[in-house]
Amino acid sequence: MPEQKSSPVAGVVFDMDGVLTDTETIWDEVRRELAAADGVPWPGEATEAMMGMSTPEWSDYMAATVGVRGDAADVAERTIAAMVERYRVHLPALPGAVQTVERLAQRWPLGLASSSPRRLIDASLDALGIAQHFRVTVSTEEVAAGKPAPDGYARACELLGVEPGRTVAIEDSSNGLRSAAAAGMVVVAVPHEAFPPAPDALALADVSVGGLDEVTVDLLEGLVAAR
Missing domain, CATH: 3.40.50.1000 (HAD superfamily/HAD-like)
Structure with a gap:
């Protein structure tokens, strides 16, 4: 005790x-990969802006500001699923x-x-x-x-x-x-x-x-x- x-x-x-x-680097890589897959450029301030945000906050930012496909809930699910896969390989x-x-x-x-x-x-x-x-x-x-x-x-x-x-x-x-x-x-x-x-x-x-x-x-x- x-x-x-x-x-x-x-x-x-x-x-x-x-x-x-x-895992900060992994979060950044996964989010950038989602944006690239959807054909949208990565804003220079996005990485720093999302550090510390809650899931509803950063997923809304990804959808509304970065322009990733889908609404905030869709973006959250895609991102977290990708993170889980990365963690399974190596944390x-x-x-x-x-x-x-x-x-x-x-x-x-x-x-x-x-x-x-x-x-x-x-x-x-x-x-x-x-x-x-x-x-x-x-x-x-x-x-x-x-x-x-x-x-x-x-x-x-x-x-x-x-x-x-x-x-x-x-x-x-x-x-x-x-x-x-x-x-x-x-x-x-x-x-x-x-x-x-x-x-x-x-x-x-x-x-x-x-x-x-x-x-x-x-x-x-x-x-x-x-x-």
Whole structure:
């Protein structure tokens, strides 16, 4: 059981894509492939714009802004089905992901707030063998608004029964950092090399680290104690 008595930290909530799983590139490739198959050009701002959006939000963006064939529901189904197939072939974990989850789970209750749909969250955590370490998982499909709105992180804190100001969020994307900060959490940025966050979003983080191996118990306790 996690031990919290002597710690200023109440809990830790992870993002998934780009933090635990190296799937941001896969999402981008799948979406671009759908657009190419439908003969529509890929807008330069589309990749960044959709990071953190909920399934209804990004599928509507794909249909209305990018111009992919079908309505939002059609686009979501085609995209998620393609993602499931890619995951079956290979689900890449980021360096230190499993070890960091296992390490922090020995100390505090863990949650997850992801923009992925529920079936991809469950499949991913099962594939990595870490599902049992998370007390709660929240998909932005299950809240009113996706990142950068605070809804997903706020809901994860609510379900964990922890105060956001004593809870650490671990994020990589611009919209994810904005979401966690808006929820009032202590924010650790783990920027993804291929999709670095915008400077203004990165500035919202309490600290930026070079990888998950740097996310230690001592680091998190120091950050929360300094609040």
